[in-house]
Amino acid sequence: MSTNPVRLSEQALIEQFRRELAGGAGRSRKHESADKQVCGQAEYxxxxxxxxxxxxxxxxxxxxxxxxxxxxxxxxxxxxxxxxxxxxxxxxxxxxxxxxxxxxxxxxxxxxxxxxxxxxxxxxxxxxxxxxxxxxxxxxxxxxxxAVLDVETALARESYVEAPHVQQRGDADSALARAPHRLQGAFHIGGQExxxxxxxxxxxxxxxxxxxxxxxxxxxxxxxxxxxxxxxxxxxxxxxxxxxxxxxxxxxxxxxxxxxxxxxxxxxxxxxxxxxxxxxxxxxxxxTGKRHPFFVRYDVGFTDEGVLHGVKIELAANCGYSLDLSGSICDRAMFHADNAYYLGDAKVTGYRCKTNLASNTAYRGFGGPQGMVAIEQIMDSIARKLHLDPLMVRQRNYYGGEGRDVTHYGQTVRQNLLQTITGQLMQSADYVTRRERIAAFNAHSPVLKRGLALTPVKFGISFTSSFLNQAGALILIYTDGTVQLNHGGTEMGQGLNTKVAQVVADVLQLPLENIQVTAASTGKVPNTSPTAASSGADLNGKAAEIAALTLKTRLMEMLCRLHSCEPQEVHFSNGVVSAAGRYFSFAEVANLAWLNQVPLSATGFYKVPGIHYDRQAGRGEPFYYFSWGAACSEVLIDTLTGEYRLLRTDILHDVGNSLNPAIDIGQIEGGFVQGAGWLTTEELVWDDTGRLVTDSPMSYKIPAISDVPPVLNVQLLARHANAQQTVYRSKAVGEPPFMLGISVWCAIQDAIASVSSYNIHPHLDTPATPERVFWAVQAQREGTDAF
Structure with a gap:
């Protein structure tokens, strides 16, 4: 369902400008540990x-x-x-x-x-x-x-760490039988260290x-x-x-x-x-465990226009020897098996396969990327079958319109930004013109081939285990006007402490330098949830905001008592507090509160409302909201060697009202590159005894600076606040950008498909190493069907 976006009103713009003057939320501020980390003084x-x-x-x-x-x-x-x-x-x-x-x-x-x-x-x-x-x-x-060392063997033996789970809507088998066209396929998605x-x-x-x-x-x-x-x-x-x-x-x-x-x-x-x-x-x-490798099987029906008409997807996760978090991870893969597309009659089955490998665990995206890769493979396969531009097939299957706004697990898709983001990115990336130029280049270039792909991201935000969607914070104000902040989140380089401090600085109208964030400690904030599921700023920022508002209210009430004024006559601005025409520094107000026995410490607690999921029925609303984005990537491959280069990527991503645009852009860049690395260079290899062979930087290749495209354009979607009541109407940014890397894998497939004039969809397991690209090109030249 396409809804009107939440836009910033004139008053909201004034409020944002005020915050920027105070150095609070909404302003680009460098990471609180940046200087120490660059100088080697940050203590680990x-x-x-x-x-x-x-x-x-x-x-x-x-x-x-x-x-x-x-x-x-x-x-x-x-x-x-x-x-x-x-x-x-x-x-x-x-x-x-x-x-x-x-x-x-x-x-x-x-x-x-x-x-x-x-x-x-x-x-x-x-x-x-x-x-x-x-x-x-x-x-x-x-x-x-x-020992059982691969997922297909485990699947055949029904070796599971947890029973399979099914999400379904309608009658997928009947829909497939009636479909004008039908495709089946299977492929492997690699893990990631x-x-x-x-x-x-x-x-x-x-x-x-x-x-x-x-x-x-x-x-x-x-x-x-x-x-x-x-x-x-x-x-x-x-x-x-x-x-x-x-x-x-x-x-x-x-x-x-x-x-x-x-x-x-x-x-x-x-x-x-x-x-x-x-x-x-x-x-x-x-x-330690890795990102779960998956084995995917699908059966899809579709119309002459490429619109889905029945879908069956089987997601078999290689969980390793124990459960760990595999149940929730496989669930999230199933939740995201639709990505941005209305599946219609669908059946999605998740298998949690037990193997004699290290127990695989959480990784950025938490199963969501594997589910999205599955449906993007389906979109490309349909496009090759019908000789259509893959982006056209994707757009025709987007959520939107009456009756096409509910996921296969029963959640209504609200604040749908798919068409807005795709349209803006197509224009800024010059997609149509470049698609024509690439086709012309490939027609006259027998060895080097270019590929282009624009892929969307719709990612649900919240822990799939609903009880984890809670957070606490503790704020202390000292009599010199400085503030100590502790919250339940953990800082791992993503800038969480900086964002939460900005929220507190904004509420109390203090310079950011007056806020000291201390180490996360179970002795200060108890019973915390993990910093995961992209929820760090959403949960802990809101908890800190609540604690700061509690303290601000106490100070306002004190000033009203002392100066016989109303709350609307008390104002906090840039470290100065005014009450009934009198002005005080924040430090003076803090000291005054101490003298008047007003408590200067407060806790804040926040829980996400409205989340529920009936696992037995496979239906509910497991996510508070969706984050949206899209990436357009162009690659060049050498058909004689399988080598390739990422030439350019354009990204447009939705973060609502950004708490810190600089940090958010950094997260988007890093997430994209890490996602592209997962799908291209980061190959995990075990020998016949189950020993991990790629166990060092000598044998396992993460992306280097040379793997970043020379042209990388990243923009935040402007003037679209979060429709939900998150902290300052912001949106999570930790995990969603990771899936933007799927555009690189799809672009490589597009370049390979050009060898057969786009008539055959290549079989390309991930990661798409040069060896796999080479053999996929050979199959195209031999006219071999992908599956």
Whole structure:
């Protein structure tokens, strides 16, 4: 359904201008840690001064994907000088399992190992070198067992970590039978290593009464607190988790940072000495899970115009050996199997396949990108079949119009910006003219071929587990007029602290420099949700706004009592407060509040309204709103080698009323490049034993500066505020831009298809490495059908 956009009124424009003068929300301000990070002064966990007696930990990992543990001999470990203790499952005083949602993730392997790289032992020594040497000295006897290493085998054997789930509307089988045209296909979508700059790390300090303080590089301090307490057999009030900043997370530190913290806390508690576990990059990549690889099968019917007429999509996720968050991730893939398109009669099935690999986990987009790739593959396949421009097919299937505004899971699509964004981007990217030029170039160029694709993004914002859509904040005002802010979100480089501080600065009308954001701490804001699902600013910004408004109201009421005036006579502006014609600095008002015994601390709590989903019925409204965007990418491929270059990308993205345009544009650029990397260069390879071969920067290629297109135009959609009551009518920006990278993969397919004059849709699994591009070109020349 196409609705009138929420536009800024004249009063709203004046209000935005006022905020910009105050340095609050809506203004481009640099990241609060930017200077420290550039100068190397930003403190991460490994930068902290080593406390006296610090122990260093190193894991002993399984060399088998599936095997029984017959015998463990740790005596050779103790022969290494400096070794203090070797830990195994027998040393855990509390619960061994640290599964985030369901059992299945033991801190140590007990009787068997279930993936190559699983932790069997943990060595604690006085130096990192001694710990590593001792770990290599451990002797463990195994009896290898049969291992399932690929998703298709797991699917055939019905090997699942959770039962399959179905979302459906109408009768897809009947619609397919009546369709004028019908296509079937299957392809693989690769996984992705998080490759955060700061690897998994935690340091734990023992305290009084069995308490422990944990410094953890985690997106979910409360989860770490809960699981450390469980492993140690403590109550949660004995565990405090501190998280100042991460050097990147991307979902890899939502659940899997907890195990690292538990190992450090266990060593600290049992030895009475501080302990630190900083994984080597190779160990990190072998131990931790990735983005879920998917195997996709589809059966689609459509009209002569390319409009969908019945869809069946099967999404089989390679979950690894345990559940982790795979249930919710696969659900989100199913939610986004429509992307921007009205599916009509549809059946979407999600399979959670169990394999003997590391347990795959959250990654930017949380399953949404895999679902979107599936439907974009379908759009391109239809276009090749009907000899139509793929963008034309996409537009004909967009949500919009009476009866075409409800998703296959029953949520009405509101504030639909699809046509607005597509139209503006087509014009700014000169799509029509470039499409004609590319066709002419390809017709006369036998070796080099160009490809062009414009793909949309519709991404739902909220946690799919509705109870997680909550946040808290704590604000303290001191008598000198400065403010300390703590909220439940975690800073991982995305600028969350900067945005939340801008909100508080705007409410209290203070310079941003007067707001000090402290480390996320379970001792200040309890029971927090993870910083994930693009919800960081939405949830924590709103909680902080509520806390700041509480304090502002208290100050206003005090001034009204003291000066016999009405609330409308009290004004906060640029660090100055006026009341009944008298003017005070904010510091004077704060000190006055202290003298008059007015509390200068406040908490704020926010929960997202109206979210619900009946999983058994497969229907509901799991998202508060949708973020929209589109990208137009052009590539050049060499048909003789499979090499390619990304030449240009134009992006138009919807962020509502931006809290910080500079940070939002940075997130869009980074998300796009990371998404393009997932679909092009970042190939994960396991050998026949289940060992990860691409386990270092030498073998796993993330995008470099040379992979960024020389022409990258990024614009924020102007004058379209969020229709929902989010903080300042802004929209989330963390995950949605990631899916803009799909345009690069589709452009590569477009270039390959030109080899057969666009008559055959190429079979191109992701990532689209040069080898895969080369073989897809060969298939085009041989006239081989894609599937």
């Amino acid at each position: 966990i490994d930068d902290k001064l080593a406390p006296p007696g610090l122990l260093h930990l190193c894991p002993v990992l399984s060399p088998h994907a599936h095997a029984k543990i017959l015998h463990v001999d740790t005596a050779p470990c103790y022969a290494v000088s400096g070794v203090v203790r070797v830990f195994s499952w027998q040393d855990v005083p509390g619960e061994l399992d640290i599964g985030p949602l369901a059992p299945g993730d033991p801190l140590f392997a007990r009787e068997k190992v279930e993936y190559h790289g699983q932790v069997v032992l943990m060595v604690a020594a006085q130096t990192p070198q001694a710990a590593r040497a001792a770990a290599q000295a451990a002797v463990i006897d195994y009896e290898p067992l049969e 998080h490759f955060y700059l700061e690897g998994q790390i935690a340091m734990a300090l023992p305290g009084e009464d069995g308490a422990v303080q944990v410094f953890s590089s985690t997106q979910h301090p409360t989860e770490v607190q809960k699981l450390v307490a469980s492993v140690l057999g403590l109550t949660m009030n004995k565990v405090t988790v501190d998280m100042r900043r991460m050097g990147g997370g991307f979902g890899g530190k939502e659940t899997q940072a907890a195990g690292i913290a538990c190992h450090a806390a266990l060593a600290a508690a049992l030895t009475g000495r501080p302990a630190k576990l900083r994984l080597a990059r190779r160990d990190d990549m072998r131990i």
